[in-house]
Amino acid sequence: xxxxxxxxxxxxxxxxxxxxxxxxxxxxxxxxxxxxxxxxxxxxxxxxxxxxxxxxxxxxxxxxxxxxxxxxxxxxxxxxxxxxxxxxxxxxxxxxxxxxxxxxxxxxxxxxxxxxxxxxxxxxxxxxxxxxxxxxxxxxxxxxxxxxxxxxxxxxxxxxxxxxxxxxxxxxxxxxxxxxxxxxxxxxxxxxxxxxxxxxxxxxxxxxxxxxxxxxxxxxxxxxxxxxxxxxxxxxxxxxxxxxxxxxxxxxxxxxxxxxxxxxxxxxxxxxxxxxxxxxxxxxxxxxxxxxxxxxxxxxxxxxxxxxxxxxxxxxxxxxxxxxxxxxxxxxxxxxxxxxxxxxxxxxxxxxxxxxxxxxxxxxxxxxxxxxxxxxxxxxxxxxxxxxxxxxxxxxxxxxxxxxxxxxxxxxxxxxxxxxxxxxxxxxxxxxxxxxxxxxxxxxxxxxxxxxxxxxxx
Amino acid sequence: xxxxxxxxxxxxxxxxxxxxxxxxxxxxxxxxxxxxxxxxxxxxxxxxxxxxxxxxxxxxxxxxxxxxxxxxxxxxxxxxxxxxxxxxxxxxx
Amino acid sequence: xxxxxxxxxxxxxxxxxxxxxxxxxxxxxxxxxxxxxxxxxxxxxxxxxxxxxxxxxxxxxxxxxxxxxxxxxxxxxxxxxxxxxxxxxxxxxxxxxxxxxxxxxxxxxxxxxxxxxxxxxxxxxxxxxxxxxxxxxxxxxxx
Amino acid sequence: xxxxxxxxxxxxxxxxxxxxxxxxxxxxxxxxxxxxxxxxxxxxxxxxxxxxxxxxxxxxxxxxxxxxxxxxxxxxxxxxxxxxxxxxxxxxxxxxxxxxxxxxxxxxxxxxxxxxxxxxxxxxxxxxxxxxxxxxxxxxxxxxxxxxxxxxxxxxxxxxxxxxxxxxxxxxxxxxxxxxxxxxxxxxxxxxxxxx
Numbered sequence: 045x046x047x048x049x050x051x052x053x054x055x056x057x058x059x060x061x062x063x064x065x066x067x068x069x070x071x072x073x074x075x076x077x078x079x080x081x082x083x084x085x086x087x088x089x090x091x092x093x094x095x096x097x098x099x100x101x102x103x104x105x106x107x108x109x110x111x112x113x114x115x116x117x118x119x120x121x122x123x124x125x126x127x128x129x130x131x132x133x134x135x136x137x138x139x140x141x142x143x144x145x146x147x148x149x150x151x152x153x154x155x156x157x158x159x160x161x162x163x164x165x166x167x168x169x170x171x172x173x174x175x176x177x178x179x180x181x182x183x184x185x186x187x188x189x190x191x192x193x194x195x196x197x198x199x200x201x202x203x204x205x206x207x208x209x210x211x212x213x214x215x216x217x218x219x220x221x222x223x224x225x226x227x228x229x230x231x232x233x234x235x236x237x238x239x240x241x242x243x244x245x246x247x248x249x250x251x252x253x254x255x256x257x258x259x260x261x262x263x264x265x266x267x268x269x270x271x272x273x274x275x276x277x278x279x280x281x282x283x284x285x286x287x288x289x290x291x292x293x294x295x296x297x298x299x300x301x302x303x304x305x306x307x308x309x310x311x312x313x314x315x316x317x318x319x320x321x322x323x324x325x326x327x328x329x330x331x332x333x334x335x336x337x338x339x340x341x342x343x344x345x346x347x348x349x350x351x352x353x354x355x356x357x358x359x360x361x362x363x364x365x366x367x368x369x370x371x372x373x374x375x376x377x378x379x380x381x382x383x384x385x386x387x388x389x390x391x392x393x394x395x396x397x398x399x400x401x402x403x404x405x406x407x408x409x410x411x412x413x414x415x416x417x418x419x420x421x422x423x424x425x426x427x428x429x430x431x432x433x434x435x436x437x438x439x440x441x442x443x444x445x446x447x448x449x450x451x452x453x454x455x456x457x458x459x460x461x462x463x464x465x466x467x468x469x470x471x472x473x474x475x476x477x478x479x480x481x482x483x484x485x486x487x488x489x490x491x492x493x494x495x496x497x498x499x500x501x502x
Numbered sequence: 503x504x505x506x507x508x509x510x511x512x513x514x515x516x517x518x519x520x521x522x523x524x525x526x527x528x529x530x531x532x533x534x535x536x537x538x539x540x541x542x543x544x545x546x547x548x549x550x551x552x553x554x555x556x557x558x559x560x561x562x563x564x565x566x567x568x569x570x571x572x573x574x575x576x577x578x579x580x581x582x583x584x585x586x587x588x589x590x591x592x593x594x595x
Numbered sequence: 596x597x598x599x600x601x602x603x604x605x606x607x608x609x610x611x612x613x614x615x616x617x618x619x620x621x622x623x624x625x626x627x628x629x630x631x632x633x634x635x636x637x638x639x640x641x642x643x644x645x646x647x648x649x650x651x652x653x654x655x656x657x658x659x660x661x662x663x664x665x666x667x668x669x670x671x672x673x674x675x676x677x678x679x680x681x682x683x684x685x686x687x688x689x690x691x692x693x694x695x696x697x698x699x700x701x702x703x704x705x706x707x708x709x710x711x712x713x714x715x716x717x718x719x720x721x722x723x724x725x726x727x728x729x730x731x732x733x734x735x736x737x738x
Numbered sequence: 739x740x741x742x743x744x745x746x747x748x749x750x751x752x753x754x755x756x757x758x759x760x761x762x763x764x765x766x767x768x769x770x771x772x773x774x775x776x777x778x779x780x781x782x783x784x785x786x787x788x789x790x791x792x793x794x795x796x797x798x799x800x801x802x803x804x805x806x807x808x809x810x811x812x813x814x815x816x817x818x819x820x821x822x823x824x825x826x827x828x829x830x831x832x833x834x835x836x837x838x839x840x841x842x843x844x845x846x847x848x849x850x851x852x853x854x855x856x857x858x859x860x861x862x863x864x865x866x867x868x869x870x871x872x873x874x875x876x877x878x879x880x881x882x883x884x885x886x887x888x889x890x891x892x893x894x895x896x897x898x899x900x901x902x903x904x905x906x907x908x909x910x911x912x913x914x915x916x917x918x919x920x921x922x923x924x925x926x927x928x929x930x931x932x933x934x
Contacts, residue, residue: 078669081702086695089705090669091658154655155707163653170652172666206602228652230645232724233635236665237627272602279605280762286613287766290620299732300663303630305862305869307730309623312773319766374734377664377672452734459737460671461702506903512820519813523806526927530802533932538790543933550928554921561812562917563910568752574765582772586929589779593786600758604911608763615884619877630863 045407047118049125054408055135056111057401061489063104063142064394068482070097075475079468088150095149095175101389102173103142108397109218109254110138113195113211115404116261121202126194134190141183145176167228171239174225181225188219206275207264210282211257217250233301240296247393248289248317248359255396256282256324259351262403263328266345267335277327284320292317295367299376307369314367318360328352340499341406341413343422347399350430354391362387362437374452379444379467387437390429398488405492415496422491428484435477443470511560518560525549543590547583554579634728647720650713659704661738663729669702672738677725679736682718689714755819756911764918767881771922774877775929778870785866790934792867797854800847801931805923807847808882811840812920815889815913818896825903827896834893834909837916841886848879871930878922885919888912 045051074093076083084093118125125131148157154170161177163169168178176184192215199208224241260278264271294310328349339345362384366375375381402422406414413419451463458466529549532542558575559565565572631637651657656673657666663674676685694706709717754761782789818833855872862869892912895901901909 074669077702080700082696082700085703086705089659089703091655091667091705094658094667094669095655155653158653164649167649167652170655170657172657175655175658206606230640230648231635231637232648232662232720233631233727235648236663237624237631276600276602276605276759279602279609280759283605283609283612283763284766286609287616287763290613290616291623293620294623297627299729300665301631301635301727301729302627303634303863304730305873306623306627308774308777308869308873312770312777315773316766316770373732376732377661377666377668379668382668451737457735457737463737464702506824509820509823512817515813515816519809519816522809522924526802526805526809529805529928529932530798533798533802533928536934538934546928546933550925553924557812557917557921557924561816561920562914563755567754571752571754578765578768578772582775582925585772585776586779586933589776589783590933592780593783599753599907601907604757604759608759611884611888612763615880619880622876626862630861 045410047124049128049131050115050118050404051408052125052128052131052135053111053115053404055132056107056114057405057408059135059139060104060107060111060397061401063100063107065485065489066146067097067100067104068478068485070094070100072475072478072482075471075478078471079475092149092154095154096146098173099149099175100146103138105393105397107138108401109215109258110134110191112254112258112397112400112404113191113215115400115408116211116258117195117198117208118202120205120208120261121199123198123202126197126201130190130194134187134194137183138187141180141187145180148177149175166226168226171225171228171235173243174239181222184222185219188215188222192216192219205271206278207257207260210253210260210278214250214253214255214257217253218246221245221250236300237297237302240293244293244296245290247388248292249286251393252285252289252320253282255351255355255392256285258396258400259324259328259348262344262348262399263331265403266339266341266348267331268337268339269331269334274331277323277331281320281323281327284316284323288313288316288319295369295372298369298372311368315364317367318356318364321356321360325352325356339413341403341419343414343419343426344399344403346423346426347395347402350426351391351395351399354387354395354430354433356391357434358384358387358389358391358437362441365441374448375444378447378451379440380448381444383437383440383444386440387433390433406498411498413498414491415494415498417496418491418494421487421494425484425488425491428487429481432477432481432484436474436481439470439474439477443467443474446470511563515560518556522553522556525553540591540594544587547587551579551583636723636726639723639726641719643716643719644723645720646713647716647718647723650709650717651720654707654709662724663727664732670704672733673721673724674727674729675725675733675736675738677718677722679738682722685718685721686714689717754914756914757907760911760914764914767918768922771874771877771925774870774874775925778874778929781866781870788865789867792865792871793931793934796871796931797851798931800851801927804844804847805927807840807844808920808923811837811844812917814840815916819906819909819913822896822901822906822909823903827899827901830901830909831893831897834889834896834912838886838889838893841882841889844882845879845886848875848882852876874926874930878919878926881919881922885916888915 070093073084073088074090074097077085077090077093114125114131148160152160154175157177158164158169161169161179163178166178168181169175174181192212195215196212199212221242224238227235227238229235256278260274263269264274291309291313294306295314297306297310329352332345332349366372366380366384406412414422446467447463450458450466451460529546532546555576558579559572562575564575651662656662659667659670661668661672661674664672680688689707689709692704692706696703814833814837818830818837821827821829821833852875855868860868860872862872889912892908895908
């Protein structure tokens, strides 16, 4: 750790991992409710568990991104953070607001929560991933603005690198496109149309800028490859991301009331969306192969390579599988979508946050890398979690194919619930693999507490 | 120091330009005559690919690059042309 | 020596490409906004439909069901439920969910304690939703 | 001599002219257009009648004139590259100016064509043929504008003496992009306006 103010990243990373554990626990609850329908009913109905599961994911990734920015920006700008105090204050505000929201979901019926938070004055709740009460949404905006203010001023007063510029663009984009979550017209089609401007332009747009810059940062550090080369590839990758991904929004506009031509635009451009992910894989391996130093942190390198491969598989390949309109006609809104969602989020965003944590946490704890023993354990966690997510995805894909066949293609289509009963076996398998994922996650957390001999950070 | 003389690629490019103009005239006349059908389509497509190859090779300067680059561009033209032809023939049946 | 592949060119392509395609998205969205009234039949969005959407949101229905294929995949698609089951069935179903759940390990739907007015609004919303031109999705009535 | 050769914009032998980064962009764009062309062709196969009928409504002459305009403009850009390779900055800028002017002609002709279609009430949602016709031509139209912007930057830099015999990668980069815009129209014109 070269700058004292980088230390504020630490609580962000710890909170991220803590919330990650919560996310997985609720995932397991939902997975079980898929096959044992009355599990925890009526204490935690499925919709509440799902809200907690997805919202925790978003919040912990945001914690991860913010922690990453607080760690990276001082080093990139060669300057202390503009205000470490503000960063710490925002940490507590965000954590408390997030926790209160989750407690609200779990203790009060959602309709009562909506009433308590004056949703009737400005209804924004009850839409997928944007279930947060208005006050939480406003809180997110305030925290994001304070965070951006802090980061932007740090960059302005110091060295301006391409990595920090791309990161900053991604973070500003994140804040700007979140504003569409405040627009909720009573026309469902309009609502859905612009809902995607938050959701799609986040995960297939500006978040990928963040992903790219985090990955580039870690690769520079662990491989010692010339910054000029890495930054040039970073620009090419994110250029391809936005060239394909922006019009790729069209793959969400096939069946929600929007005009037919979106089927063509969406199909053409999202068919190209795997390209930037493929470039990212090639990029990660290429840089590691051309490394000019042997960094002691092997685990971080593994996570970086894993991000390249898994984001290509999850977002690229599994996305392509069902993105063409004629295929999507049958797969839209089935377990195929769930399969893609799980591997894409894990492969792209979970893994990149774990990559930066893996690289930065030892530094924040005053060493260049963890002990060999701790790293071996972390790598075990990597493999257990990654293999689990691959199998979760495969089982959900199988469930999805069967569901599509039984419910939509067959000449004697089954009703939704009847089709679900037929694929229960795959849900059981998914749940078992989910438990395995939790084992991997526990291993991951445990690796932080393994001692052993370490080298002092330079 | 003497100014270098005009690069050697200018003259061939001028010829290519005139050829492209002439070929565009042919394509237009075929359209104007309202001609259609498989053979006409193949002729028009052949002219198009030839023109594409001329632009790629001479204007873009790909003819002086390594096989890889020429193969990418040539492959592109062939695949696009092939798709158009295949789809056209599908439409006849 | 200047390079054959420069960072500044890569950066220009990033900014140029991103701006270009964002403008294309805006242009296409503009056209979509012109066409939508013919497809979503917004003239039929009565107060009841608008209130119904609010009831839909306040109870986080999207947390289990899909609506036009978007949402959770735990419970049936409701974009075409009006056609599949009819308004009366929908109301009766929502009303009759036991607070403590149904016996057996079936998937459970909570009792939301909706008023008659809210039930009517919800049905109005679902009816209107069913009339949106979705390019013939879903493939069949089962959703 | 040796020091001079080191300062020349010599890219590796065998690679295309201009900055390599632009070629990624060029091939990505060609790929997008290629998929669109293929989609057009296969959509037509399912709707031969409609496509043949609607095609007759297009202004073939303006499409052909525009092809000539772009081909000539592309040729001018070739001359611009040739000029800068002789160190003639002014001539280079002039050829680029002529190329941009022809780009402007293309735009004007195209606007007349669009105006005629729009005032006839034709839109993206009229039918599948017009969806493709408008999508492809507007998408290409935007590329012409982008190409003109790029050429304008290059021209301005050339005029102020920013390029030389040794350093003119920028001219070649802009030229390559412009040829791509030309190439796309060379395929688009016969596909949409002529083949039936």
